[in-house]
Amino acid sequence: MKLKQTFTLLVFVLSSFLSLSLSASNSQVPFGIRHYDIGSAQNFTLSDIDGEKYELNNSKGNWVFLHFWASWCGPCRVEMPGIQQLADKMKGEKFQIIMINTAEDEDTVFEFLGSINVELNSLLDIDGQVTEVWKPRGLPTSFLINPKGKVKYQAIGGREWGDPIYINFIKKLLKSDA
């Protein structure tokens, strides 16, 4: 009888473990995002379109979605509404969306963001030198930086950030210590 109880317990423990493993594998990185453990995020200070200064290191303690874009890049335009949806869904979370426009002037960025009807602000990398340091694969590119300031993931090209697959993935990141 005791042996049967032990066996039942063992089966329960194993099935729980299997269930957890399956759950973990289901929450793996969604399509278009890859692990990108390159260590500490390169700090920078840039101003946004309102002239407010922002320093990346001040975002420690939050997950940071760092997004490089330009108005002349077609996929960037397509991706923006999804980023707005992501911003809306993540309001109140320890999650910051930091957008960096690559090498365009304030008027171009202001006009572009207004024309696509998003409320997103953007930092201005007017001479393109922060982008040079970060070396995105192309435009657009997004990085996910953990609360300790370590780069953890990179998104390839434009993604539908408003899709539950991506939102759930990011929400799970916030609960983890990745």
Added chain:
Amino acid sequence: MFKIITLMLVVSNIQAAQSIVVKTPDMEVDFTPRTANQMGSFYEARGFPKAMRDVLKKQCFITVGIHNKSNTKIWLDMSNWKFTAGGEPIVREHRDYWKQRWQNMGMPLSKQSTFRWTLIPETLDYLPDEHEGGNILLPFSDKPISITATFATGENKQGETIVITTDKLFCAEDVEEDAE
């Protein structure tokens, strides 16, 4: 009669300068020649100085899109690409060449940066289903351009090599208004 022949030549050149797509089971590469006016307009709209645009107008622009359709990495390395015009080797300048040239001309950093973003990367590991591209600049030629592009594959570049070739490209030229 002369005008008709001129028109036929122009049409023939336009057709030859159209996009070419090369497909293999693992990847798709498209080549689209751009005219000086197309590129000039693009850069002018981005506020590029005339001195920069004048240099760029003399180049043969080919926009290249590369799509990895395989389940493994495909490695782009532009040093593994060979170019000829009319059978004679021609040199594609490295992006470092352009960086140096713009610096020597004292061009604004922002325009140098934007220009670099319009170029194809020198190296890139394409992940499955990744689609990236950029421009290749060649010396202008009215002769047929051939391109042989060699790609390593696999996580550690140890997979089968893919070679893509095309010899049906032409530098795109703007059609003259009076060609009727």
